[in-house]
Structures are given as C-alpha cells and as structure tokens.
Amino acid sequence: MCGIVGYNGKEKKSKEILIEGLKKLEYRGYDSAGIALKENNKITITKAKGKIKNLEEKLNENTTTLGIGHTRWATHGEPNEINSHPHQVGNITIVHNGIIENYKELKKELIEKKYEFKSETDTEVACALIDYYYNLELDIKKALAKFIDKVKGAYALGILVKNDDKLYSIRKDCPLVIGQGKTGNLIASDILAISNNAEKICYLEENTIAEITDKEVKLYNKNLEEIKPIFKEIPQGEYTTDKCGYEHYMLKEIHEQPKVFKNTTDKYVQNEIESLKKEMPDFKNYNKIHIVACGSAYHTGLVGKNLIEEYANIPVEVEIASEYRYKKNFYDENTLLIVVSQSGETADTLAALRKAKNDSIDTLAIVNVKNSTIAREAKYVLTTEAGPEIAVATTKAYSAQVATFGLIALNMALEKNIIKKEELTQILKEIKELPIQIENTINNCNYKEIANSIYERDDIFFIGRGIDYALCMEGSLKLKEISYIHSQAYAAGELKHGTISLVENNTPVIGIITEQNLKDKTISNIEEVKSRGAKTIIITNDNNIKNYDYITYLPKVHKILQPLLTVLPLQLISYEVARLRNCDIDKPKNLAKSVTVE
Ligand code: AGP
Numbered sequence: 001m002c003g004i005v006g007y008n009g010k011e012k013k014s015k016e017i018l019i020e021g022l023k024k025l026e027y028r029g030y031d032s033a034g035i036a037l038k039e040n041n042k043i044t045i046t047k048a049k050g051k052i053k054n055l056e057e058k059l060n061e062n063t064t065t066l067g068i069g070h071t072r073w074a075t076h077g078e079p080n081e082i083n084s085h086p087h088q089v090g091n092i093t094i095v096h097n098g099i100i101e102n103y104k105e106l107k108k109e110l111i112e113k114k115y116e117f118k119s120e121t122d123t124e125v126a127c128a129l130i131d132y133y134y135n136l137e138l139d140i141k142k143a144l145a146k147f148i149d150k151v152k153g154a155y156a157l158g159i160l161v162k163n164d165d166k167l168y169s170i171r172k173d174c175p176l177v178i179g180q181g182k183t184g185n186l187i188a189s190d191i192l193a194i195s196n197n198a199e200k201i202c203y204l205e206e207n208t209i210a211e212i213t214d215k216e217v218k219l220y221n222k223n224l225e226e227i228k229p230i231f232k233e234i235p236q237g238e239y240t241t242d243k244c245g246y247e248h249y250m251l252k253e254i255h256e257q258p259k260v261f262k263n264t265t266d267k268y269v270q271n272e273i274e275s276l277k278k279e280m281p282d283f284k285n286y287n288k289i290h291i292v293a294c295g296s297a298y299h300t301g302l303v304g305k306n307l308i309e310e311y312a313n314i315p316v317e318v319e320i321a322s323e324y325r326y327k328k329n330f331y332d333e334n335t336l337l338i339v340v341s342q343s344g345e346t347a348d349t350l351a352a353l354r355k356a357k358n359d360s361i362d363t364l365a366i367v368n369v370k371n372s373t374i375a376r377e378a379k380y381v382l383t384t385e386a387g388p389e390i391a392v393a394t395t396k397a398y399s400a401q402v403a404t405f406g407l408i409a410l411n412m413a414l415e416k417n418i419i420k421k422e423e424l425t426q427i428l429k430e431i432k433e434l435p436i437q438i439e440n441t442i443n444n445c446n447y448k449e450i451a452n453s454i455y456e457r458d459d460i461f462f463i464g465r466g467i468d469y470a471l472c473m474e475g476s477l478k479l480k481e482i483s484y485i486h487s488q489a490y491a492a493g494e495l496k497h498g499t500i501s502l503v504e505n506n507t508p509v510i511g512i513i514t515e516q517n518l519k520d521k522t523i524s525n526i527e528e529v530k531s532r533g534a535k536t537i538i539i540t541n542d543n544n545i546k547n548y549d550y551i552t553y554l555p556k557v558h559k560i561l562q563p564l565l566t567v568l569p570l571q572l573i574s575y576e577v578a579r580l581r582n583c584d585i586d587k588p589k590n591l592a593k594s595v596t597v598e
Contacts, residue, residue, distance in 0.1 A: 002085075002097040002592075003028035004176075005193050006068040006158040008167040009184020010214045014067035015059060017186070021193035022052050022071045024241065027390055027586075027593035028097075028189060029073025032084030036093045038160050039064040043093050047084045051587075065184070065214060066165060068158035070095035073592040076103070077120030087124040089115070090131035091162040096123040097189050098174040099597045101153035126151065130159065144170050144209050145222045154347060154597060156204075158187055167212040169204060174596045175345045175373055176204045180231055184214045190594075191234060191371075192241060192388055200231040203371065241388050248585045250391035250482070254571050255442060257396050258435035261564060263385035264400040268407045269431050280411045281364060281380040286336040289316040292324045292352045293340035294595065296394045296477060297401060300340055300366075302470035303563050304405030311419060311560065312412030321348035322598070324355075331361050338364045338408075342389055342397035343594035344372020351598075353378060366404050368397045382408075391586045392593045393482050395571045398474065399564055406560040427558050434564065437555045441568045450537055450550045450569075451576035454508040460485055461503070463492040463529075464512035465522050471512050471563055475570035482588050483578040492525035505533035510573075513540040514554065514562050539569050 003025025007014045018035045033055040034047035044062070048054040052071060070085035076099070077083035085095045100106070103122035106129055111117075115128045129150065133143035140161050147170070154173035161168065169176060169187045179186035179198025186194040187210070191201055202217070204210055208227065209220045219227040246252035268276050289308060291301035298320055305316040321339070325348055331337065337356040341349045344367040353363055353374060365378030368386045375381050384400030410427065413419040454460060460479060462472035472489035479487045490499060492511070503509065511526040513519055519542060526548070530536050536548040541556040552569045554562075578585045 002073050003071045003189045003193065004068070004095040004097050004156060004158045004187070005189070006095070006167050006169065006187040006212075007184055007197075008066045008212050008214050009181070010065065011183045012063050012065050013183070014065060015063035017197050018067050018069035019052065019056060020196065021186075021188055022055075022069050024193040025071050025189055026052055027392055029071055029592045030587050031072045031074045031079030032081065033069070033071045034084050034086050035059075035067055035069040036086040036088070036095075036160060037062065037064040037067040038165070039066070041163060043088065043160060043162070045086050045088060045093065047081050047086075049079060049081055049084065066160070066167060068093070068095045068160055068167070075099050075597055076122045083119045083121050085123060087119065087121065087127045089124060089128040091134055092127050092131040093160040094123065094127045094130065095158040096126060096155055097596060098155035098172075099153050100126050100151055100155065102151065106150070122153075126155065126157070134161070140164065140168060141209055141211065141220055141224055144168065145224055148172070148207050148222045156189060165213070169210040169212065170208065171204050172206055173347065173350070178202045178204055178210055178212070178217055178229070180217065185212045185217055187212065195234055198234060201234055202229045202231045203376070241390060248391065248575070250393055250395060250575055250585050253389055253391055253396045254568070254575065256387070257399050257442070257568070258438045260386045260396045260400050261403055261438060262435045264403050265407065265431055269428050276407065276411050276414065280382070280408065283336065283408075283412045284415050286334055286362070287314060288331070288335045289314055289338060290324075290329065290331060290335060291316060291318045291338045291340065292321045293349055294321050294346050296398045296474055297340040297342060297346070297349070299470060299474040299477065300398055300401040300405060301338070302473060303402050303467060304338070304408065306467040306470060307406055307409035307560055308412060311409040312416060313418060314412060321346070321352045325351040329356070329359075331356065331359070333360070336362050336364055338366065339374060339378065340366045340401050341372070341374050342368045342386070342394050342401075344369040344374040345594045345596050346374075347596050347598050350374050350377070366401050368400065389593070392588055392591045393478055393574070393585075399567060402563050402567070409560060427560060430558050430561055434557065434561055437557065437565060438568065441554060441565050442572065445569050445572050446550065446552055447569055447572035447576050450552070451573050451580060453535065453550065454537070455483070455577040455580040457508055458486060459502065460487040460508045460510065461495075461499070461529075462487065462489040462510045462512070463495055463522070463525060465492050465518040466515040467559070467563060468512035468515055468518070468522065468566070471566045471570065472510075474567060475510065475512070475574070478570055478574040479577060481591060482574055482585050483581055483583055484589075485577065492522045495525060496528060500529065500532070503529045503532045503534050507534045508537060509534040510537045510539065512566060513538060513542060513545060514566055516542070539566060541565070
C-alpha cells in the first residue's frame with residue numbers, strides 16, 4: 001500500500017512538509033520510512049525502519065525546497081532499511097506505492113545491461129528501468145512514457161532526476177493527487193497528507209506524466225501531448241484528523257458514530273419518501289444484485305444482502321472482490337453490481353468494478369472517500385458521511401455503509417410497494433431517534449468487564465443466525481485485527497458440525513441474538529456450548545434473555561436499524577481487549593488502511 005508525498009516549493013521547508021505528510025499517510029503502512037531532499041543537485045536520502053518518528057530522529061536541521069518521501073507497507077523484501085524507500089539508481093531517485101508485477105523479468109534484462117541491485121524490492125527495479133531509459137533518451141518524460149509501456153502492475157511514483165530541479169510523477173491504478181499551494185506544489189497518495197499546504201488539488205489520471213516546478217504543474221499523456229490540469233478547491237469537511245482528547249483514533253471514531261449516522265442518513269430522509277427516492281438511483285430495472293468488497297466492507301454487504309432480500313425481495317449475492325474479479329460472474333443487464341469501500345482505492349474492489357463496467361453492467365459504489373478512484377469510476381455513487389477514518393480498523397465507516405444498505409433496502413421496498421406507509425413512517429421516525437440510542441448504547445455498554453474476562457484467551461468464537469451471523473463476522477474480524485487473538489465467526493447452527501470440538505472449559509463464545517424469529521434456535525446453540533463449559537457472552541435486544549456469564553442488552557429498534565446498535569459492543573469489546581493487551585490499536589501490525597495492491 002505505502003504512502004508517497006513530494007514537494008517542490010519556493011521556500012526551504014520540504015523536510016517539514018514531507019514529515020507532516022508522511023505522518024498523515026502512516027495509516028497506509030508503517031514498516032519503514034524515508035525521504036530524499038534535493039539541493040544544488042545533491043540528493044540526500046535518509047531512511048529508517050519502523051514508524052516515522054524513527055526517521056525524524058535520524059534527520060538533522062537541514063531542509064530544502066525540493067524533496068520526496070515514503071512510508072512503507074512491505075510487499076517485496078522484508079521491512080528493513082535497505083528495502084525502504086527512496087531508492088536511487090544512477091540519475092534517478094524514486095518513491096513508489098504499488099506493485100511492479102513483471103519486475104523479475106525486468107530485473108533479469110537490466111542485470112544483462114550491467115545494473116546491480118542492493119535491495120529485494122520491485123521498486124529498485126523500476127528505478128533502474130527509468131534510469132536506463134533516461135540514459136537512452138536523455139529526456140525524463142520520454143523515459144517515463146517508455147516506462148509506462150513496459151511495466152505491468154500498479155504504481156504511483158514520485159521521481160527526482162539529477163541535474164533537474166523538477167518533481168515528476170506518474171500513476172497507474174494507485175491513487176495520486178497533486179496540490180497547488182501558496183509556497184509550492186505537492187504530490188501525495190491522499191489529500192489528507194497535503195491539505196495543510198495546498199489550496200487546490202487535481203487528481204492525476206491513469207498513465208499521465210506530471211512535471212512539477214515550484215511555480216507550475218504541467219501534465220502530459222503518454223504520447224507526450226500536453227493536457228490541461230483541472231484544479232479544484234480542497235473540500236473542507238466538518239471532521240478533524242486529530243484525536244480530540246481520545247487515547248486512540250479508533251475510540252474517537254467509535255464515539256463519532258451518532259453524528260456519522262445522522263450526517264449519512266440526513267440527505268435521504270430530509271423530506272421523507274421524496275428524498276429517499278430522489279437521492280438514490282432508480283433500482284426498478286434490477287432483478288439481481290451482486291455486492292462485492294473486501295474485509296469489513298464485505299461484511300456490510302452481508303448485512304445488505306439480508307435486508308435487501310427481506311425487504312425488497314430481490315436475490316443478492318455477496319462476494320469477496322479478490323475472488324469475484326477472476327471468476328465467471330453470471331450477471332446481465334438486469335443485474336446491479338454494488339461495490340463497497342471506505343477508502344475507494346482497494347485494488348481488488350476497483351478491479352471488480354472495472355470488470356463489470358467492461359461488461360456493461362450497471363455499477364453503484366458506496367464509498368466514504370469522495371473523489372476516490374472507485375467513486376470517480378462507478379456509474380452511481382452513494383457517499384457515506386463518516387469523514388476521514390484514521391484508525392486502520394474501521395468502525396464509523398462500517399456503520400455508515402450499513403446505514404446506507406438499510407436505506408437502499410427501504411428504497412427498493414418502496415419502489416416495489418412491499419413496505420406499507422405506516423411501517424415506513426415508523427422507520428423514518430426511528431432513524432431520527434437513532435443517534436441518541438447509539439450514544440446511549442456506547443456510554444452504557446458493559447464492554448470493560450467483558451473484555452477483562454476474555455483478554456488473556458487465545459481462541460474466541462462468535463455465533464449467531466441470519467443478520468446476527470453477519471455481525472459476528474465483523475465482530476470476529478475487529479477482535480482479530482487489533483488484539484491478535486484468533487477468533488472465528490460461525491453460523492450458530494453450523495458449530496455442531498465440527499468446530500464445537502474446540503469448545504472447552506471457559507472458551508469464550510459471544511452469541512448475538514437480535515433476530516426474534518431465530519431467537520430460540522440461537523439460544524439452543526448457545527446452550528450446547530454452555531454445556532461444554534464455554535464462557536457465554538450474549539449481545540441481545542431481548543430483555544427476557546437471562547442466565548449467561550455476561551449479557552449486553554441493546555435497545556430494540558426496527559430490524560433495518562438494529563445492526564447499527566449491535567455492532568457497538570463488538571467494536572468496544574475489541575478495542576478494550578486490545579488496550580488491555582497493549583496492542584498498537586490504531587496501527588495494528590502487518591495491516592494498512594487502504595489496500596492498493598492485489
Ligand atoms: C477493516 O477494519 C479493515 N481495515 C479492512 O478489512 C478493510 O475493511 C478492507 O481492507 C476494505 O477496505 P475499504 O473499505 O477501504 O475498501
């Protein structure tokens with residue numbers, strides 16, 4: 001994934017701007033970091049293993065007007081200083097986000113041309129290839145045009161060239177934004193990294209070469225024809241990117257959910273049915289829905305499937321994007337493909353979207369990062385109003401996506417006259433009241449005592465039926481990704497077909513029971529594990545359920561809204577367990593917030 005940033009300015013402050021940008025990009029990877037500062041044709045490279053603060057400790061007061069920086073999520077070669085960026089070969093110094101798929105063949109060809117390599121990275125091979133073409137053409141733009149034709153894979157590059165005071169950049173599949181600021185021009189993987197130093201931004205399109213001086217930005221297509229850059233004001237949001245006094249971004253973002261739910265649903269319920277219809281695509285044409293995404297976004301699709309099938313009576317298939325993009329998809333002109341993504345940059349989800357588009361299938365994207373690649377390429381877009389989500393483990397964006405699926409199911413049910421006016425009015429009333437219930441549930445949840453009783457365990461199970469099983473999937477992932485405890489979500493009725501053999505004395509089993517019509521069935525499954533000594537933790541909206549080790553009672557609301565309350569104790573328990581295990585909650589090991597490689 002990695003994050004890249006670059007600055008070419010009138011003022012000597014590249015080090016400060018690069019470090020500030022890298023700190024904002026650290027959610028994209030934190031295996032190592034490095035910067036290259038250029039002055040009077042001298043390029044000084046500083047790298048460090050681990051977090052940005054390790055790099056800062058190695059830097060002296062020297063700063064320049066031109067530089068590039070990188071924070072790494074290792075794909076090729078272990079996290080160490082040699083493999084960290086920037087990489088320099090001959091006249092060329094680069095930082096890279098993405099994966100060069102044909103780097104092995106390229107490396108072989110370059111070794112035959114007497115190039116030697118210090119690192120195990122695909123990036124150093126890319127750097128050498130650019131140097132090779134540059135020596136051939138003595139023109140960096142011609143060299144980059146050749147590079148674009150030769151290389152397979154995904155990349156966003158920041159490039160410095162000896163004897164040249166310009167900053168260059170190219171991209172394919174990986175995100176890159178160019179910023180125009182008072183003191184200079186910038187590049188970055190994400191607006192957040194440069195929003196303090198740029199007033200206007202422009203998205204670098206695929207296979208486009210950017211040539212950036214401290215005064216202007218020029219763009220060229222790969223035939224080196226000049227293209228006019230379209231700059232626009234940086235969108236100002238109401239959310240801040242600081243912790244507002246919370247110990248971790250994850251806890252802050254959990255507490256932002258009442259506001260996020262209101263902001264995400266407001267535009268659809270302003271004036272009742274009208275806005276619900278107006279703000280959504282016309283779903284009448286579709287008799288089949290495919291939902292495709294990764295990780296937690298995929299889990300929101302499981303909730304979406306349950307609600308759309310129940311309320312709109314349309315068959316829904318939910319698929320993991322990395323599988324969907326390489327399999328037969330059995331869709332046709334009456335199928336709608338819905339992709340879900342917080343970042344809007346997840347490589348597998350983007351590829352699934354592009355595949356369906358190529359097959360002329362209508363696409364709807366539910367995204368949180370407006371102007372992201374997925375948002376820009378989907379036919380229809382529904383943006384969630386969660387604001388910047390910094391913690392790697394998603395919470396508020398997950399809830400905003402679930403809320404949006406609830407409204408899609410409602411809209412479809414309306415279109416098909418399946419839902420009666422009274423029920424709709426009741427739901428719209430509950431939507432207005434839900435922010436309070438979310439707040440109360442967060443503030444009154446007994447998650448600390450539950451976390452205290454399970455944080456030393458090595459295996460934890462989540463069981464539920466129907467929509468509760470979909471919530472179990474998210475609860476289990478949340479716990480795994482930030483506390484490193486192995487956990488598994490299971491359809492409650494499936495446990496006895498094998499996995500129950502793992503349940504022994506005190507094995508924590510978290511049972512979710514909010515589906516009334518499935519309550520008794522789920523209770524009998526919980527009784528099965530209880531009789532084998534499991535520690536039973538129940539999350540339910542039924543106050544009659546009693547006699548388990550721990551019970552978290554939730555307000556009972558309409559089924560379309562219940563998941564937005566059920567997920568809260570799952571998020572809080574995971575957070576507290578990770579805190580008790582002293583885990584790096586906002587930046588779990590081996591993870592990154594936006595997965596821009598396959
Ligand atoms: C969730 O906490 C993880 N960060 C991860 O599973 C995430 O949901 C997945 O990578 C998809 O990301 P996206 O929503 O940005 O596409």
